[in-house]
Amino acid sequence: MVRSSNLNVFAAAAKRATNCDGNLYVNLFRRGKHTATATATNDVDIVNEPKEPLIRTATIPGPKSIELIKELNTIQLASPIQLFVDYESSIGNYLCDADGNLFLDIYSQISSIPLGYNHPALIEALRDPANTSAFINRPALGILPPKDLVDRLRASLLSVAPPGLNEVQTMACGSCSVENAMKAAFFWYQTRIRDGREVTREEMDSCLANQYPGSPYLTIMSFKHGFHGRTFGALSCTHSKYIHKLDVPSFDWPIAPFPIYRYPLEDNERENKATDDQCLEEIQDLIERFNRKGRPVAGLIVEPIQGEGGDNHGSKYFFNQLQKIAKSQQVVFICDEVQTGCGPTGKFWAHEHWELDNPPDIVTFSKKMLTGGYFYKAHLRPDQGFRIFNTWLGDPSKLALLERVIKVIKRDNLLESVKETGKEMLKGLKEAETRFPGLVSRSRGVGTFCAIDFVTPELRNEVIKRLHLKGIHCGGSGAAALRVRTTLTFNKNHNDIFIDRLHNVLAELNNS
Amino acid sequence: MVRSSNLNVFAAAAKRATNCDGNLYVNLFRRGKHTATATATNDVDIVNEPKEPLIRTATIPGPKSIELIKELNTIQLASPIQLFVDYESSIGNYLCDADGNLFLDIYSQISSIPLGYNHPALIEALRDPANTSAFINRPALGILPPKDLVDRLRASLLSVAPPGLNEVQTMACGSCSVENAMKAAFFWYQTRIRDGREVTREEMDSCLANQYPGSPYLTIMSFKHGFHGRTFGALSCTHSKYIHKLDVPSFDWPIAPFPIYRYPLEDNERENKATDDQCLEEIQDLIERFNRKGRPVAGLIVEPIQGEGGDNHGSKYFFNQLQKIAKSQQVVFICDEVQTGCGPTGKFWAHEHWELDNPPDIVTFSKKMLTGGYFYKAHLRPDQGFRIFNTWLGDPSKLALLERVIKVIKRDNLLESVKETGKEMLKGLKEAETRFPGLVSRSRGVGTFCAIDFVTPELRNEVIKRLHLKGIHCGGSGAAALRVRTTLTFNKNHNDIFIDRLHNVLAELNNS
Incomplete structure (x- = not known):
């Protein structure tokens, strides 16, 4: 039937x-x-x-x-x-x-569609009687989970956990994932400071009144041009566009520089390395300065590629050094993979490209993962229940869908396909640079997570408009970049169409 | 088929x-x-x-x-x-x-199940081919909505909008609803202050650095014992249990007293009115004090019944006066109906019991509504796009389910049933007080949104444990209350079982 x-x-x-x-x-x-x-x-x-x-x-x-x-x-x-x-x-x-x-x-709902529209695997998941209950009986997952929760977590999230991270907390969306990851960092910092002593009555009472010492003067370091969401905690770490932040009270937390490279990378190695070193020095200084003035940095949050703030990539060197600084300063390293996670860079997690000795302390996800949440190291597990908690804590129906998505990614070798398609895409973007040096520059990308800059924001916006009229649905990143955010099933044939029409639009504009 | x-x-x-x-x-x-x-x-x-x-x-x-x-x-x-x-x-x-x-x-997943488990109407919604796409193609609702979005909003949320509120913003969960409602209040405050002038370069630049004037020193007033969620903005307004807040940096925003009444209400009218007046006076003072010290109160957020912090009810008089104060001080009145909304008090929205001349400025919802979000007055619509925004902004599949839930509520007159059952429930709780005056007190409730206090937290916890062993799944509220949070299909027969077993447990404990 x-x-x-x-x-x-x-x-x-x-x-x-x-x-x-x-x-x-x-x-x-x-x-x-x-x-x-x-x-x-x-x-x-x-x-x-x-x-x-x-x-x-x-x-x-x-x-x-x-x-x-x-x-x-x-x-x-x-x-x-x-x-x-x-x-x-x-x-x-x-x-x-x-x-x-x-x-x-090539925008895929702000990078949130993993396989494409109406994929049969998702229709199947929906029609599978074994999933009916997950879709219509949404539980309070933190107190009354379904009896198959462990199996579902293993078949979905844990089967793609970043190497070295074995624990996971689900959340309903990206912002909540980021907010709770930051809370986990604060909990760990204070647990370490308390060093086994009991919570005092003063701490209990003062936190209920939003006052020190129960509400401590701790901070999270974030990065210029970064984006982590729009709720109050996440928004305090977001610095991509003023319209997101204007008029909203904010935590006065440290904001570090993020490297902005010259392209092509192969021709600018020395300069880009100097940029990395300068950023790293400022980051170290910033942490020490905040620590000294009694506003210690409990964690830092960073995107592997700043996917809203202009597609700014950090180098493998930068992130390895950043992790070393975080470790030496006992700062929790939160890697925000809400946009980069689930394969678009050709590895399941973008931070895998950095080849770290051990993974970031926390990795947040959402979008293509269909559920929000974060992976974390065991020491970041809260010391008591109900500290990381809300009514839903995610949605088992999204795990049921994610399980099928992951099966398809593995079955169809989609990460390999992303790598191959991504190479072609970057080649096509670089060719556009060669053909239209007065219009575009700085082609960059890992996998199909690509971008190219235009000489002005106005030109970028005009190109997006014309691409729409030529049947390419796309969007921008930062002030003047076109960002490519495809599904994982986007292949070379699709790419040929995109690159062809991009070149056509640039040719039109070049001649006008 | x-x-x-x-x-x-x-x-x-x-x-x-x-x-x-x-x-x-x-x-x-x-x-x-x-x-x-x-x-x-x-x-x-x-x-x-x-x-x-x-x-x-x-x-x-x-x-x-x-x-x-x-x-x-x-x-x-x-x-x-x-x-x-x-x-x-x-x-x-x-x-x-x-x-x-x-x-x-009688706990219904922390009050989040509207009709009961595996309700046929929800199975139907899931199986309806017209809903397939909503379940498997989650859109970026704020830029690329499905072509039936207006119809879906009309058939679901708008069909139960609080009288006088005609606009609605969807969100994925309760915390995000609260966070964005507060942002809407801040936007409105600053728009009013700006009075038509353009945003300055200084505002744009300073907000990106989390600094004044772009990030202003505005505040939201919340209430002692209140609960509004656990993300950083919502948590700054939450004051129910220390374990939710300890170690998390917080906004130093004003916290007002909430009336705690003597019961039975009919025997304590004079004293409770005095409590209301004292709270109202302090609220007025608090707003003026924060306004004077350059930290103006842009909004206040309050639950009709404090559903986590001890089931504290505010009177019709209290809320009418509170609204008057808010209006006179130009403070946005945010009524948080995440737990009280969708019928458990016998009206669709609990604030309808207050018979206000006009509705609260914003009403937040989630839980039984299956989707988060908030209704708001037209002047609170943001002046530009992308100020209230995130990738998903809710989930159309939840609207598809909610539409069926609302149909069943109307078809089966469930609000009437809740009122009737609630009367019986409160009667049964009051009888427990009469029989066991040394154990329980302060029976209170509207509809089936009921609670009763125990002489100690330990006794409350013991009663919950014994009720579980007698087949009643239940939970607490605040320090020493048992809270009842049933579905809307919970009827007198169900209530007889609950009241009978509660009395049995109390009798056991009374004799031990």
Whole structure:
């Protein structure tokens, strides 16, 4: 019964997809055979996508999206809406909007779609009767977990834990993951200071009144241009765009410099190394200064690649030295992999590229992982219950989906595919630099996590607009970069289309 | 096809349920007819639950839960775990644990289950092909919403919006709802102060460095014993238990007194009114004091009933006066209905009991609403995009589930049922006071949102333990209260079982 009803669903999806893009694709699966049972993951293949984008409207957003934006604007501020999307008709790496425009998606919902739209593995997870309860009975995970929680954690998060990190805490979103990772750092700092003594009555009472010593003057060090979320703790560590922070009270915590390199890297090794060393020296100074003035640095939080603040990459040398400083100063090293985690750099976790002797103390995740949370070293486990806690603490239904995502990543060697596609992508971006040196520069990337800078923010915005009109859905990073954030199933054929249309747009602008 | 496969699922659930509790219940539905199509909600009835709890193990948690706690403890701190739960076999108001114990649930996952476990309406929502995409294609809701978002918001959140509030912002959880509601208050305060002038370069630059004036010295007033979440902003407004706050840096924001009444209310009207007036005077003073010292109060956040900090109720008089103070001081009034919202007080929103001339400025929600978020007055809409924003901004699949929940609440007149059951519950609690005046006091409640105090925290904890052994799953509030947090389908029959077993436990303890 389940099998039949699933096939019906697929047939309906195929019908909708056909409605959306005419006759660009008819068969929904690359291989003909498809058995939608719970254990049939190996028989399922990725969807057979259209061959190329198709734009039907003269403007983007089209008239239907514009109409829906107006309607939504009666309920909430709708000005940031780019498109209303027909998710039923979207497929794989192709996003179909309400007007029937079909975009090749290199933005993937701000980097949060792991396999593509309507992937059969996720439809299966949804239809699997073994998952029904997870979708409709959301538990208070920290006190009343489902009896299969340990199995689910092992089959999902723990199966991809960063080497050396064996504990994990789930959370509902990226911001909450960051906030709780920082709390874990503070708990550890104070536990170390207390050195076994009991919590005093003064500490208990003062913390309830938001006062010292129960609420200590501890700090978390973050980095210029970094982004870690928009709740009050996370936002105090975010320094990418003023519009995120303006008017919000903030913790006065230390903000360290992050290296901004010259490209191409191979031609600027000496200068970039000097940049690294200068940043590292300032970081060391900053920690010591805050420690001296009674506002000790309990932790630092850093992205492997600053994915909102301009796609700024730190070198392997920089991060290895940063970890050494953190260790020597007893500062908890929090690596924020909300955007870089789950494969887009060609390794499951971006920090694996650094080849550290031992992993960061905490690694946060969300987005493509479908659930928020963080991995951590055993000493960062809180000393008592209910210190890291909230009602939901995540959502088992997201673990059920993630389990299938991970199976597909492994089965289809998607990390290898990302590496191969990423090489082609970077080559294509560098060729754009060679062809249009007056327009673009600083091509950079690991895996498909790539970016290229434009001479002005205005030019970047114009290019994004024109790419939309050519059927490439994309977005920016920082002031003047185009950022590429694809799914893990984005392959060389997709890349050819993207690079071709990027070059076309640059050629248009070069000639105008 | 869907119909048949759903029936299969139900049959499987019935089989599992039978395995769990022997032959306590055989038929899954009160009425025999059941058509599980997408539009057949009206034909579906609530599940036919077991007649009473059944405890099979000598201790709670039982051996299987204990084994699983040990296993989970290799992955994360598992000491707060109460039970591992067999959610597949749980049904309606009955929670089945991994050992096959069947509890009548008066805690409902910290008040977050609206209709009961495995409710047919939710199974339908899950199986409805129209919802497939919502479950597997989680969008970046703030830029690329699904084309049916407006319809979904109207059918779910807007259909139960507090009277007078027509705008809504979704969020993924309660803490994020609170954090963003506070940000909206800060934005409004500064917009008002700016009075049309442009944001200065100094404001832009200073906020990126976490400094004044871009990061202003504004504050949010919260209340003693209040609970609003555990992220840094929300936690600065939380004052219920020290273990939530200890070691976490905090904003030094004003903390106001919340009235603690004498019970029974009808015998203590004069004294309680005096308590209200004293609190109100201090609140007024506190706002003026913070305003004078350059740390203006932009908003206040308050629960209608302090649901974590001891089930402290504020009177209609108190809240009406509080709103007047807020209005006169231009302080945004944020009513946190994360725990009280969605019907447990017998009105959809607890603040409706206050009969305010106009609603609170912001009403936050989560838990039983299945999605986080907040309703707000139009002037609190941010003046620019991306100020209230994150990647997911909620989850359309939760709106799909909520839509069905609301239909059932309306169809089955569940708010009326809550009122009726609540009256019986409060009567039963008051009878306990009369019978055991040396053990319990201060019975209080609105709807089924009830509590009763014990003479000591130790007695409260002992009662909870014994109630578990008698098949009542329950929990505490504050230092010495038992809190009742049922689903909306908890009826008089359920209540009879709870009250009977509570009296039995008290009788045992009274005689020991």
